[in-house]
Amino acid sequence: MDIVINISSGLCLFIGSFLCLCGGVGMLRFPDFYTRMHAAGVTDTLGSAMILIGLMIISTGFLVFIKLVMILLLGILIGPTTSHVLAKAALHNGLEPLLGHEEDPDTDNKETTS
Amino acid sequence: MKDLFAVVMLLGIYGLLSASFFVAMDAVDVAFTEAAVGAGISTLLMLVVISMTGRREITTRHKPMSALLVVAITGFLLIYGTLDMPYFGSADAPIHGHVAPRYINDSMQEIGVPNIVTSVLASYRAFDTFGEVVVIFTAGIGVLALLSVVRRPEDPEEIAAINDSMHEQHLVIRIVAKILIPFILLFALYVQFHGDFGPGGGFQAGVIFAAAIILYTMLFGLSTARTVINQSFIRLIAAIGVLLYGSVGLATLLSGGNFFDYNVLVNDPIAGQHLGIMLIELGVGCTVAAVMIIIFFSFAARAEMQLNNKKQRQDKDKDKDNKNKEPSSC
Numbered sequence: 383m384d385i386v387i388n389i390s391s392g393l394c395l396f397i398g399s400f401l402c403l404c405g406g407v408g409m410l411r412f413p414d415f416y417t418r419m420h421a422a423g424v425t426d427t428l429g430s431a432m433i434l435i436g437l438m439i440i441s442t443g444f445l446v447f448i449k450l451v452m453i454l455l456l457g458i459l460i461g462p463t464t465s466h467v468l469a470k471a472a473l474h475n476g477l478e479p480l481l482g483h484e485e486d487p488d489t490d491n492k493e494t495t496s
Numbered sequence: 497m498k499d500l501f502a503v504v505m506l507l508g509i510y511g512l513l514s515a516s517f518f519v520a521m522d523a524v525d526v527a528f529t530e531a532a533v534g535a536g537i538s539t540l541l542m543l544v545v546i547s548m549t550g551r552r553e554i555t556t557r558h559k560p561m562s563a564l565l566v567v568a569i570t571g572f573l574l575i576y577g578t579l580d581m582p583y584f585g586s587a588d589a590p591i592h593g594h595v596a597p598r599y600i601n602d603s604m605q606e607i608g609v610p611n612i613v614t615s616v617l618a619s620y621r622a623f624d625t626f627g628e629v630v631v632i633f634t635a636g637i638g639v640l641a642l643l644s645v646v647r648r649p650e651d652p653e654e655i656a657a658i659n660d661s662m663h664e665q666h667l668v669i670r671i672v673a674k675i676l677i678p679f680i681l682l683f684a685l686y687v688q689f690h691g692d693f694g695p696g697g698g699f700q701a702g703v704i705f706a707a708a709i710i711l712y713t714m715l716f717g718l719s720t721a722r723t724v725i726n727q728s729f730i731r732l733i734a735a736i737g738v739l740l741y742g743s744v745g746l747a748t749l750l751s752g753g754n755f756f757d758y759n760v761l762v763n764d765p766i767a768g769q770h771l772g773i774m775l776i777e778l779g780v781g782c783t784v785a786a787v788m789i790i791i792f793f794s795f796a797a798r799a800e801m802q803l804n805n806k807k808q809r810q811d812k813d814k815d816k817d818n819k820n821k822e823p824s825s826c
Contacts, residue, residue, distance in 0.1 A: 456676075463672045 391439035398432030405429060414480035415472055419465055426461035498553045504542040511535035524695040525613040528687075532703040537788055540710060544795040548802060595620075608766035609692045609773060617697065618773040622756035625776070626741055629783050633738045636787030640731075643794040645801050666715060673715050680708035688781045692770070698777040702784025709785075710792045718796050727793065730786050737783030744775045 401424060408421025434454045441447045473479075511534030518527035582589035599616055607615040617625055688701035713721035745756045753760035758772025 459672060459676065463669055467669050 387439055391436045394432050394436030394439065398429050398434075398436060401425060401429035401432060415477055416469060416479045419468055419472075423461060423465035426465070427458060430457050430461075498555070499551065500546050500549075500553055501543075501551050504539060504546060507542065508535050508539035511539070525611070525617075525697070528695045528700050532700045532707075537703050537707060537710075540707075541791060541795065544792065544799065548795070548799045606765075607769045607773075609769070611692055611694060613695070614691050614697055614773065614777075615769075618776055619756070619758060619769060622745070622772075622776060625780065626745065626756070629738055629741055629780050632787050633734060633783055636734055636783075636790045639791045639794050643798050645794075645797050670715050673711055677708050677712055680711070681705060684708065684785075688777065689774070691777055692773060698780025699784055701777075702781040702786075703788060705781070705785040706788030706792070709789050713792065713796060718793070718800055722793075725789065730789050730793075733782050734786035734790060737779040737781070737786065739779075740782065741776050741779035744772055744779070748772070 405421050405425025408424070409418050412418045412421055431454055434450050434457070438447055438450045438454075441450060511530055515527045515531040515535060518524075518530055599612055599620065603609070603612050603615045603620075607619050609615045609619075684701045684705035687696035687704060688698060691697035691701070709721070709725060712724070744758075744761075748757050748760055749755055751760040756772070756776075758768045759765035761768035761771050
């Protein structure tokens with residue numbers, strides 16, 4: 383029983399860390415604001431959710447478990463909302479998404495990084 | 497760096513990093529305060545200020561070399577000063593020989609509160625904390641004196657119209673915020689009253705409470721928030737917090753003890769300490785929350801007034817020139 387718990391929790395933690403790492407790579411490699419934000423959003427929700435689930439599996443007390451569930455719910459609620467609001471604000475202020483401009487490599491220098 | 501927005505964001509990140517640094521040093525209460533105040537609410541207030549003053553710093557003609565020199569020399573002297581400090585965690589450091597052993601060994605018998613930080617903050621050092629609360633209260637008064645604007649009475653239909661147009665635009669975040677705000681308020685109360693047992697206390701709780709109200713204000717507009725939270729009522733709360741704190745001290749004086757000596761409040765010293773700490777934490781929480789809300793409301797009202805003035809001026813220009821120039825509202 384112990385080994386099952388350890389392995390499943392380790393698997394969740396590993397997937398979570400892998401997703402966070404992917405998010406970091408995506409933040410650096412993606413060409414424009416919206417795709418970069420997509421990478422960050424994935425990190426926010428799925429990566430941290432997997433890590434929290436992994437921690438939940440090995441959590442010892444009921445109180446710790448409930449606190450982790452609370453953090454998970456908060457993250458699931460807030461993460462996509464912030465991504466949505468950020469994208470909306472960027473679009474509202476006139477930042478055009480990069481659509482099919484592969485032939486012109488200079489366009490990604492114009493994007494703001496904030 | 498000329499982009500003030502990036503500067504504010506860096507400041508927030510610095511606050512968050514130092515909060516994690518404090519957690520790593522096992523100073524959870526300090527980390528909590530830093531995360532709530534340094535990374536949270538001060539970043540927010542700075543952003544409001546930026547929305548009023550503009551995002552770019554005006555380029556100055558003089559080169560700030562002398563300032564750089566002063567900063568470099570001061571930094572060097574500070575780092576040089578740390579060389580004399582005892583090694584981190586060493587047992588014979590002056591701080592461990594003075595009052596810290598008494599706090600660590602005797603606070604459970606004397607105060608009866610599991611969280612030593614709270615017992616130091618609210619009981620042993622209650623007078624210092626009183627000073628901090630008065631400082632926050634003074635800051636609130638200062639902002640009110642400098643920035644408070646006389647608002648023209650608003651047309652409720654106009655508010656409703658603005659509200660409806662915003663409703664379309666911010667539907668998702670409004671719904672999510674409506675779900676979250678009760679929980680944020682509940683969490684603030686938990687932090688407030690659980691401060692005796694875990695990390696937390698009046699300062700953090702006040703800031704979290706104010707953050708929930710500020711979130712509401714940002715999403716539903718200042719006018720709506722003002723109908724929810726009466727302006728004069730919130731000013732009263734700010735004053736009542738300080739008064740509550742001070743009157744606890746006076747009560748201990750009148751009962752024959754020292755200033756902020758809670759032992760004399762009730763027959764049982766431990767129960768007296770509990771009562772005193774709860775009351776003064778409540779006072780701190782009230783003042784901090786009220787002052788933060790006041791500061792934000794003043795800033796937001798000033799920004800709104802600026803925006804309205806700009807719009808009016810543009811309208812006037814448009815009438816004068818008779819050009820069909822769109823007013824750029826952002």
